[in-house]
Amino acid sequence: MASSLTKDSVTPGTPGSEKTFFGHPRGLATLFMTEMWERFSYYGMRALLPLYLVAPGGLHLSAATATAIYSVYVSLVYLLAMPGGWFGDRVWGPRKTVAVAGAVIMLGHLTLALPSSGTFYAGLGLVAIGSGLLKANISTMVGHLYEGRDDARRDGGFTVFYMGINLGAFAAPLVIGTIGENVGWHLGFALAALGMALGLGQFLLGSRHLADRSSVVPKPLSAQEKSSTLRKAAIWAVVALVFYAIVGFSGHYTLNWLLVPLTLLGVIIPVLVLTRIKRDKELDRTEQSSMSAYIWFFVAAAVFWMIYDQGGSTLSIFADSSAENTVFGWEFPVSWYQSVNPVLIMALAPVFAWVWLALNRRGKEPSTVVKFASGLVLVGASFFLFLAPLSIAEGGHKAAAMWLVAIYFVQTVGELLLSPVGLSVTTKMAPAKYASQMMGVWFLAVTAGDATTGLLSIAGVDLNKTGIVALEATLAVIAGVAVWMYRNKVKELMGAVR
Numbered sequence: 001m002a003s004s005l006t007k008d009s010v011t012p013g014t015p016g017s018e019k020t021f022f023g024h025p026r027g028l029a030t031l032f033m034t035e036m037w038e039r040f041s042y043y044g045m046r047a048l049l050p051l052y053l054v055a056p057g058g059l060h061l062s063a064a065t066a067t068a069i070y071s072v073y074v075s076l077v078y079l080l081a082m083p084g085g086w087f088g089d090r091v092w093g094p095r096k097t098v099a100v101a102g103a104v105i106m107l108g109h110l111t112l113a114l115p116s117s118g119t120f121y122a123g124l125g126l127v128a129i130g131s132g133l134l135k136a137n138i139s140t141m142v143g144h145l146y147e148g149r150d151d152a153r154r155d156g157g158f159t160v161f162y163m164g165i166n167l168g169a170f171a172a173p174l175v176i177g178t179i180g181e182n183v184g185w186h187l188g189f190a191l192a193a194l195g196m197a198l199g200l201g202q203f204l205l206g207s208r209h210l211a212d213r214s215s216v217v218p219k220p221l222s223a224q225e226k227s228s229t230l231r232k233a234a235i236w237a238v239v240a241l242v243f244y245a246i247v248g249f250s251g252h253y254t255l256n257w258l259l260v261p262l263t264l265l266g267v268i269i270p271v272l273v274l275t276r277i278k279r280d281k282e283l284d285r286t287e288q289s290s291m292s293a294y295i296w297f298f299v300a301a302a303v304f305w306m307i308y309d310q311g312g313s314t315l316s317i318f319a320d321s322s323a324e325n326t327v328f329g330w331e332f333p334v335s336w337y338q339s340v341n342p343v344l345i346m347a348l349a350p351v352f353a354w355v356w357l358a359l360n361r362r363g364k365e366p367s368t369v370v371k372f373a374s375g376l377v378l379v380g381a382s383f384f385l386f387l388a389p390l391s392i393a394e395g396g397h398k399a400a401a402m403w404l405v406a407i408y409f410v411q412t413v414g415e416l417l418l419s420p421v422g423l424s425v426t427t428k429m430a431p432a433k434y435a436s437q438m439m440g441v442w443f444l445a446v447t448a449g450d451a452t453t454g455l456l457s458i459a460g461v462d463l464n465k466t467g468i469v470a471l472e473a474t475l476a477v478i479a480g481v482a483v484w485m486y487r488n489k490v491k492e493l494m495g496a497v498r
Contacts, residue, residue, distance in 0.1 A: 024157045025145040030206030032164040035138055037199025038102065039168030041109060041192040042131060043342075044176025047335035049073070050313045051320055052185045059117055063317050063464060064457045068259055070313040071454035073124050075266040079447040080132020082273075082440035088137040090221050094144070095207060095214040097137045102200035105130030109193035113186045121258070123189075136440060144211035168195075169342035177335025259458055266451025270444035274298065277434055277441070287431040294429045296483060298445050300372050301422055303479045305449030307379045307472055308411055312338060313453070314463045315386070315404060322393035325401055340405055344412040352416045368425050373484035375418030380476030382410040383469050390466050 021029035052058035053066035061069075088097040108126030111119050142161050146154045172195070180188020221229065247253045277283075278291050319325060320334045359365040366374070385407050389399030422442060430438035453463070461468055 021160075024153055024160060025209070025211075027145050027206070027209040027211065028142065028157055028160060030203060030209050031138060031142055031145075032161055033206070034098070034102070034199045034203040035161060036164035036168040037195050037202065038105065038131075038134060038138075039165045040172045040176075041105065041195035041199070042127070042172075043169040043338065044172030044180075044195065045109060045112065045127065045189060045192040046070075046074075046312055047173040047177045047316075047338040048180040048185065048188050050316045051181065051334055054317060054320065055185070058185055059120070064460060064462060065255070066317060067310075067313045067463055068263070068454045068457035069124075069255075071309070071450045071457060072259055072262045072266070073128060074309055074312075075447045075450035075454065076125075076128040076262065077131045077135070078443040078450070079266055079269060080129060081135040081443045082132075082437070084133040085136035085140075085437070085440050087133060088140060089218050090225075091217065093215050093217040094137040094140045095210060098134050098141070099200070099203065099207075101130045101133035101137070102196060102203060103130075104133065106193050106196040106200060109189055109196060113190035113193060115186050135443070139439075141210060141214045144214045163346065166342040166346050170339050170346070173333075173335040173338040177333050177338070181333040181335060256458060259454065263451045263454040263458060266447045266454065270298075270302075270441075270448040273441060273444060277431065280431075280433070282433060283431050290429040291431065294425075296486075297368075297372060297422060297425060298441075300376055300479055300483050301418065301442075301445035302448040302452070303476055304376055304379050304414070304418055305446045306452050307383055307449075307476055308415065309446070309450050310453060310463065311341065311408060311411060315407065318389070318393070318464050319401075319404055322399060323389065323401060323404060324398035327401060337404055337408065340408040341412050341415075344409060345416070348412065348416055367487065368421050369483060369487040371417045371421045373480045373487070375414040375421075376476050376480030376483065378410055378414030378417065380473045380480065382407045382414065383473035383476070385410060386469050386473075387466055390464070390469060394466070 020026060021032070050066050050070050053061050053069060054063055084097070084101070088094040091097075092100065105127055108123045108128075108130055111123030111126060114123075139158075139161075142157060143154070146157060172192075176188050176191045176195070179191055244253070244257070247257055274291075274295060278288070278295070283291065316334060316337060319337055323334075325332055325334055356365055385403070389403040392399040392403075422445075423439075426438050426442040434441075456468075457463065463469070463472075
């Protein structure tokens with residue numbers, strides 16, 4: 001990456017004379033590499049996780065339990081993005097929060113690398129906490145690199161930054177997945193720790209290029225607020241400790257005592273947050289209307305992510321047991337399927353951006369509501385497509401790898417229709433009072449979707465059966481059609497936002 005840093009040929013000391021990264025502030029290189037390595041560690045471990053959970057050489061759990069653990073883990077990562085943003089705003093500032101987050105993530109992966117099932121769940125918890133702390137704050141620091149909202153380079157900077165996400169996500173299964181599956185699970189987790197160590201080292205060495213305000217705590221806690229927060233945290237910690245001590249010493253503890261409360265929190269907290277914002281009497285009529293419309297988008301997104309994120313659990317477990325994972329006779333690790341989505345994102349995102357621009361110039365670009373509805377229909381169609389390899393497997397045969405690639409392709413197209421639009425509409429429809437919190441609210445849609453999958457798995461529902469897959473597919477298509485049918489009502493509630 002160093003070769004892409006160029007020096008403008010102007011007098012030193014004048015504006016624009018500093019080194020740049022693809023024409024952007026040099027600090028973007030630091031954040032790009034940090035995020036790339038963090039995503040490398042995160043997606044590498046995620047690719048291994050469901051396979052390790054069901055493997056005879058791993059924890060050898062049932063597919064339902066493995067899916068529940070995976071879903072709870074992913075929902076926690078997104079749920080913790082809100083308190084992670086709060087820490088950056090009120091306690092440490094974004095830069096320190098990201099540094100601490102990197103250390104916590106690295107420690108979590110090292111804990112996962114220990115050959116002990118007793119430490120495994122502690123490692124997952126540490127990675128989830130660290131990811132939540134990092135997720136909101138590193139994006140905030142990208143914004144800090146630019147002067148004001150009108151800096152023409154801002155959107156391009158975030159595009160370069162998100163390329164780092166997809167590069168890390170693409171490479172991780174190919175490296176960590178291969179080592180984990182073919183050499184040793186715990187060595188794979190150790191490689192994830194190494195990836196995060198490289199990212200953290202890059203961040204600490206390059207932090208001098210970041211904006212000064214990245215070190216500032218925007219709204220520090222007062223002494224009274226700090227005391228109150230610590231007291232409440234201590235009370236809840238003691239309650240949890242006493243409760244689980246009683247359950248454990250009484251001999252009644254099972255994994256569900258942990259999974260059920262976490263999945264319920266993943267469903268309840270998003271509802272409580274949306275309800276609190278919607279009922280805020282300080283919002284004016286326009287903001288209230290926008291929030292009513294936003295709830296439509298939120299529910300639609302939760303349904304979308306409920307199905308989409310099963311690409312890393314349900315589909316992966318199916319591929320491990322029932323797919324012919326070969327191309328032209330060459331067998332590849334199951335975890336490699338997780339590289340399909342990021343490489344498709346990198347290939348298709350510029351195409352979609354060009355298409356929307358071309359349609360916009362002609363006045364024919366689909367509305368946000370129509371894009372959302374299309375994304376839902378497509379994710380439903382991907383699970384209708386999943387019925388084919390499921391039927392092949394039920395007939396006693398191995399399904400071809402290209403069936404799964406086709407499913408990931410359809411889901412990726414759906415993601416490109418729904419996810420970027422969702423991020424955009426969240427910022428546009430956010431009430432002024434909640435402007436800084438609404439991105440965390442958007443992530444709660446992922447939490448709600450994955451928590452729902454977790455609850456289904458805990459209830460014993462086999463998500464690899466044709467009946468439940470068809471039901472989920474039908475639900476997504478019906479939701480998409482419903483959003484489309486009520487598009488005029490939603491547009492009316494959105495007001496001037498388009």
